[in-house]
Amino acid sequence: TGLPAPRCANQDVIDKLEELMELHKSKLSDEDRWRVFSYGKAIRALRSCPERIRSYEQAKAIKGVGDKTARKIMEILETGDLRRIYHERTDDVDVVNLFMGIYGVGRNIAYIWYSNGCRTLDDVKARKGGIKLTAAQEIGLRYYTDINSRMPRSEAAEIFEMIKPIALAIDPKLFIEIMGSYRRGKADCGDIDILITRPTDDGKTHQGVLLKLLRELHCQGIVTEDLCLPDDFDDLELVYRGLCRRDSKSPRRRIDFLTVPYTSRGAALLYYTGDDIFNRSLRLKANVMGYSLNQRGLYAGVVRDPCDRRQKLDDGERACLHARRGAHHVSPQGPSLRPRR
Numbered sequence: 001t002g003l004p005a006p007r008c009a010n011q012d013v014i015d016k017l018e019e020l021m022e023l024h025k026s027k028l029s030d031e032d033r034w035r036v037f038s039y040g041k042a043i044r045a046l047r048s049c050p051e052r053i054r055s056y057e058q059a060k061a062i063k064g065v066g067d068k069t070a071r072k073i074m075e076i077l078e079t080g081d082l083r084r085i086y087h088e089r090t091d092d093v094d095v096v097n098l099f100m101g102i103y104g105v106g107r108n109i110a111y112i113w114y115s116n117g118c119r120t121l122d123d124v125k126a127r128k129g130g131i132k133l134t135a136a137q138e139i140g141l142r143y144y145t146d147i148n149s150r151m152p153r154s155e156a157a158e159i160f161e162m163i164k165p166i167a168l169a170i171d172p173k174l175f176i177e178i179m180g181s182y183r184r185g186k187a188d189c190g191d192i193d194i195l196i197t198r199p200t201d202d203g204k205t206h207q208g209v210l211l212k213l214l215r216e217l218h219c220q221g222i223v224t225e226d227l228c229l230p231d232d233f234d235d236l237e238l239v240y241r242g243l244c245r246r247d248s249k250s251p252r253r254r255i256d257f258l259t260v261p262y263t264s265r266g267a268a269l270l271y272y273t274g275d276d277i278f279n280r281s282l283r284l285k286a287n288v289m290g291y292s293l294n295q296r297g298l299y300a301g302v303v304r305d306p307c308d309r310r311q312k313l314d315d316g317e318r319a320c321l322h323a324r325r326g327a328h329h330v331s332p333q334g335p336s337l338r339p340r341r
């Protein structure tokens with residue numbers, strides 16, 4: 001390794017075939033896997049072929065080069081390039097990005113749909129290639145434009161001001177706040193993020209509140225579609241994703257609810273304000289200091305699996321991110337403050 005492979009007589013062809021092979025590697029269909037296999041075989045064969053290939057017959061005669069690959073090699077020789085490579089590359093990147101704009105569609109699904117022959121949202125709507133959509137993806141497709149446009153800050157505020165009194169009517173002691181890009185002061189927001197919790201000093205919690213709230217918001221036509229419901233609405237820690245709108249003339253907007261136990265309020269405020277990059281660096285910083293930070297709290301004395309740092313062997317003990325009497329604060333009495341290498 002490290003040394004460049006010696007140039008062989010058909011190096012330009014090999015380079016193009018490698019490019020083509022990479023293209024198919026990033027895809028998932030059986031046919032793509034087969035192509036990767038046959039290009040690999042042809043490339044190895046070409047490397048040990050001393051003379052320059054000039055004709056289809058010559059290419060086809062090489063052991064390991066089939067009819068399709070031989071034709072591809074001719075295409076490379078004749079055009080000096082493989083137009084298909086560049087054509088296909090831009091085409092599939094654009095299509096995959098288009099599909100990933102559908103709520104609930106990730107890169108893998110987008111590629112599967114592409115391999116099934118879908119190129120446009122209409123193809124997806126027509127279920128071209130026999131593809132299947134989840135209920136959430138179907139909603140994502142129906143409101144594609146709405147979901148992919150950001151709302152002005154003022155609209156997020158208006159919607160939140162409609163929701164807040166409805167929540168407080170269910171329980172006046174709720175803590176309910178608008179988070180995310182709104183809380184960071186952005187001029188426009190991709191969605192509305194709402195955090196709900198409740199002080200427990202009177203022995204009560206927010207258990208069951210989110211279900212009641214969502215029913216009421218559906219009734220009033222503020223929340224219009226559910227995308228992702230929690231498994232058990234009785235938990236204190238819940239995540240909800242859906243669509244909402246200010247009024248019947250307004251576009252659909254994405255809305256998220258997060259509820260957390262009151263002891264997690266500080267950590268949840270931090271997490272849900274973001275942004276995601278800030279969270280990542282803060283978590284890294286906590287790790288280096290011997291703590292562990294997530295949306296539930298800051299923990300001291302976490303023991304991680306040395307082979308896989310993501311695995312915790314000991315969950316540790318909650319340090320302080322919320323004002324609780326008797327809780328220990330993050331201070332030099334904490335664990336190691338020495339940066340770990």
Ligand code: DCP
Binds near residue numbers: 188189190191275279
């Ligand atoms: N968050 C995170 N990591 C993620 C997703 C979210 O840490 N992968 C946190 C930080 C975000 C907050 O949750 O600020 C809200 O998530 P959003 O996806 O709603 O992002 P923003 O509100 O920051 O931006 P946008 O205006 O696009 O919604």
Ligand code: MG
Binds near residue numbers: 191
């Ligand atoms: Mg947001």
Ligand code: MN
Binds near residue numbers: 180191192193256
């Ligand atoms: Mn969000």
